[in-house]
Amino acid sequence: MKVILKRRKIKNDTQESLYLEFYKGYKRLPNGKLKHFREFETLNLILHSTPKTPAQKQENKDNLELAEKIRIKHVNEFNSGKHGFRNDDKLKFNFLEYFKKLTEDRFNSKNNYGNWDSVYKHLQTYCSPNTKFSDIDEDFVRGFKNYLQNTALTKSNIGLAQNTQSSYFNKFRASLNQAQKDKILLDNPITAVKSIKAENPPREYLTFDEVKRLSKTECKYPVLKRAFIFSCLTGLRWSDIQKMTWSEVRDSEGELRLIFQQKKTHDIEYLDISQQARDLMGNRRESNERVFEGLRYSVTYNSALLRWCHATGIYKHITFHCARHTNAVLLLEMGADIYTVSKRLGHRELKTTEIYAKIVDKKMKEAANIIPDLNI
Known part of the structure; x- marks a missing residue:
């Protein structure tokens, strides 16, 4: 598109009106003739056709400068795609x-x-x-x-x-x-095009009794067992447990706390842990060494986790991430408020944690019918 500054005679040819022509190209008609596409904008700026006084000459100069600024403004708007004019370069x-x-x-x-x-x-x-x-x-x-x-x-x-x-x-x-x-x-x-609808699948988790049974059952890979139970107690993700080094562990002067950067959100987290969670970490080593050394993601470890659960009589589809779900449900069932649970899990939005609250509500409904029939 071209933006052209033009003028037309008015008032007995003694003055001229300034206007812009927007030339948008042309197309060839079936008869071979060209059809041009133009739009116009009146600027309401006047020029003296034959300026005779210094004042008229200055007025012409000022109006021409203003008209040119307006023209350039439209050119820039075209280049940025404003007003629906397509900039094919972009x-x-x-x-x-x-x-x-x-x-x-x-x-x-x-x-x-x-x-x-x-x-x-x-x-x-x-x-x-x-x-x-x-x-x-x-x-x-x-x-x-x-x-x-x-x-x-x-x-x-x-x-x-x-x-x-x-x-x-x-x-x-x-x-x-x-x-x-x-x-x-x-x-x-x-x-x-419609978005792909997200689903809210059931979140598998373990009961306190199931976690207790797992803790007393041997697993083929001891580091996997320690890390999984540790996640049940702390709610930490696999990614944060797997990369955790001793530099992130504070365990002196009565303080049991992890200070780490979440791999998923990159936020810095301060997480207090229990003594039994600290015991699962083992003896302190060099600050740059990993706490759960040897823990890795693999099909072998995933299969070992399922076999460990089956050996305990747990036939749910358990993945490592289920330990995080387990921690959230156990905390809510045992009286922790949802805001504290949300903060411990590192959730940015409370609605993410509310999913676990719905699970606890379901358990409450199940509990209402857990007492056998009295046959009254």
């Missing part, structure tokens, strides 16, 4: 490079970088490295949604869980919404 931007930049911004602000980086890797698989914003339409968006639901795999070569699909698609949605804010996309194709 549509040539590389989409993957743009998404990578958004991902790096999350790393610097420590805000959900891991998920953004995972989405970036899936986008690299889904589309060409030369994909431009001009290539992103409704079909592209629906295609990525279908890819997440039916094609994308985890590192273990299994399909993505529905909540993971939902999270990844929402990151993709956020990137296109940001591109619209940046005036790269004027018509955002994401608005025509």
Whole structure:
């Protein structure tokens, strides 16, 4: 589009009115003639056709300068995509490079970088490295949604869980919404495609009696047993337990506390622990050594965890993360208030912890019918 400053005669050709012409191109009609597309804006600025006095000359100069500033303003607005004028240069931007930049911004602000980086890797698989914003339409968006639901795999070569699909698609949605804010996309194709609905699956957990039985049952890998029970007592995630070093442990002068950075949120946490939790950590070693040395994520360890549970008579589908659920439920059942539990678990929002409160409410209802029939 071109923005052209023009003038037309008025008042018996003694004055001229300034206006802008917005030339938006042309198309060739079936008869071979060209149809031009133009819009106009009157500036309400007057020029003297033949200025005779210094005042008229100055007025002409001032009005021309103002008109030119207005013209330049419209040019800049066009370049930023304002008013619905499409700037095709921006549509040539590389989409993957743009998404990578958004991902790096999350790393610097420590805000959900891991998920953004995972989405970036899936986008690299889904589309060409030369994909431009001009290539992103409704079909592209629906295609990525279908890819997440039916094609994308985890590192273990299994399909993505529905909540993971939902999270990844929402990151993709956020990137296109940001591109619209940046005036790269004027018509955002994401608005025509529904999000992937997140589900709230049942959270498996252990009762106090089951944890007690596990603690008295031998496990093939002692470090796995100690770490799992430790998680039941503290609510710590696998990622934070696995990387924990002795530098994060405060256990002198009557203080039993962990000071660490959550791997998931990057927040610094201060967590008081019990003596029995500290006993599971073993003897203190060098500050840079890991507390649960030898603990690693593997199919072998996951299978060993299930066999350990089965040996105890527990046939629930237990994963290491269930220990965190167990801690939350046990704390609420034993009287801890939900705000304290939320803080101990490192939740940023209380609604995340409220899921466990619903589990406890369910247990209360079950308890109402636990007494056998009196046959009155």
